């Protein structure tokens with residue numbers, strides 16, 4: 001029993017801490033992506049800056065993969081424990097509610113995982129739209145770098161891709177708004193006094209991240225972010 005409790009608590013802590021790291025990545029990634037509004041020079045120099053990190057970039061990518069794998073494994077473990085630990089005479093309404101919440105988290109998690117795979121095939125590996133992946137851009141200092149700006153503009157000119165991203169990013173933010181309060185609870189940073197505030201702050205954070213990410217496809221679809229002269 002103690003072993004079970006310990007491992008369940010350990011899984012919840014792994015889930016909360018890895019989740020916090022993923023939210024950190026999402027905020028950092030959004031900050032970088034918003035450089036699209038600064039034009040091709042800014043976002044392409046930023047992309048090159050990341051590549052210039054060399055081995056450090058690979059260490060960061062490795063860390064992100066480890067965090068993602070830990071998050072997925074602990075979610076599978078906890079979903080399994082929840083199912084087998086549910087008492088038979090559990091109050092029906094409560095059981096239905098908690099199952100719906102955890103099931104929807106599991107479903108949105110799976111959707112996000114599918115999206116991340118698609119996203120990597122798109123912008124990191126160039127398998128989704130290979131024709132727009134090999135563009136080059138000459139920075140003001142003369143360096144020829146990967147043209148991330150044009151690649152992203154072409155990506156969001158495709159309505160199918162845009163709808164996929166909008167749906168996926170909505171799932172990401174719904175997942176965050178539900179997950180952050182439960183992470184606080186897991187880590188014991190909850191109190192009747194602060195619960196409502198934590199829920200509101202989590203919803204606000206999720207909404208902010210959603211608006212930030214959606215602003216890019218929205219600006220491209222509206223024509224506010226456009227191709228630069230001479231881009232192929």
Ligand code: HEM
Nearest residue numbers: 029033047061116119123124148152169172213214216217
């Ligand atoms: C407007 C929305 C987004 C845009 C324009 C965007 C853009 C990009 C680009 C251009 C890259 C390639 C970086 C490179 O290799 O040079 C990338 C990588 C990545 N993106 Fe996004 N992204 C968006 C949303 C998201 C979301 C919502 C997630 C997570 C749920 C995400 C997760 C990732 C991950 C994990 C990588 C790989 C990082 C790496 O290779 O080091 N992105 N993104």
